[in-house]
Amino acid sequence: GESVGLHLPTLSVQEGDNSIINCAYSNSASDYFIWYKQESGKGPQFIIDIRSNMDKRQGQRVTVLLNKTVKHLSLQIAATQPGDSAVYFCAENTLLSGSGNTPLVFGKGTRLSVIA
Amino acid sequence: KAGVTQTPRYLIKTRGQQVTLSCSPISGHRSVSWYQQTPGQGLQFLFEYFSETQRNKGNFPGRFSGRQFSNSRSEMNVSTLELGDSALYLCASSFLWDSQETQYFGPGTRLLVL
DSSP: OOOEEOSOSEEEEETTSOEEEEEEEOOTTOOEEEEEEEOTTSOOEEEEEEETTOSEEEOSSEEEEEETTTTEEEEEESSOOGGGOEEEEEEEEOEETTTEEOOOEEOOOEEEEEEO | OOOOEEEOSEEEEOTTOOEEEEEEOOTTOOEEEEEEEETTTEEEEEEEEETTEEEEEOSOOTTEEEEEOTTSOEEEEEOSOOGGGOEEEEEEEESOSSSOOOOEEOOOEEEEEO
């Protein structure tokens, strides 16, 4: 079925290095993508989103890249800090003309551990 | 603005009981979605409400139900609880249901079924 998945379940990076978290999606009709960060004991927190008419979007220390050709999404975190340690989820949905959005479909998540 | 709030935060029930969880969306948000999060299945969509109407429903049994009130607050109910219903139940809100916009999540209700 259609799903959003992640290549790596865990990622360890040194503090100050850049992190790259990847996501593969299978629904070619998906046109909206979101990255969420979930810390222990908390709900998912919005990080950044991107629409399918873009291939790159930058936020504060984060960049999302979208490659529609290979259906790949990535989240880049610059100068990773201990506070970035969390599980990161990608999610996607599709806008249906006149019928709302399809529900968000989430990947399984990648656990990012920052080594001080 | 205050974020999405969920009550209670923690709940312990026994098999066969029923439970009601509550969600208050961000002020002005009219769409509320519910998700179940488990280690094995990840985040799975339960249902979405907008203007007191269910707009989308996930693949969960009929024991899972929900509703939305005129003030956009939402409740979900799980009847005849099973051990496998132990999970973190998350609520998310957004302004509309038919535009692609960010869904903001609450802290969740952690349900343990014994």
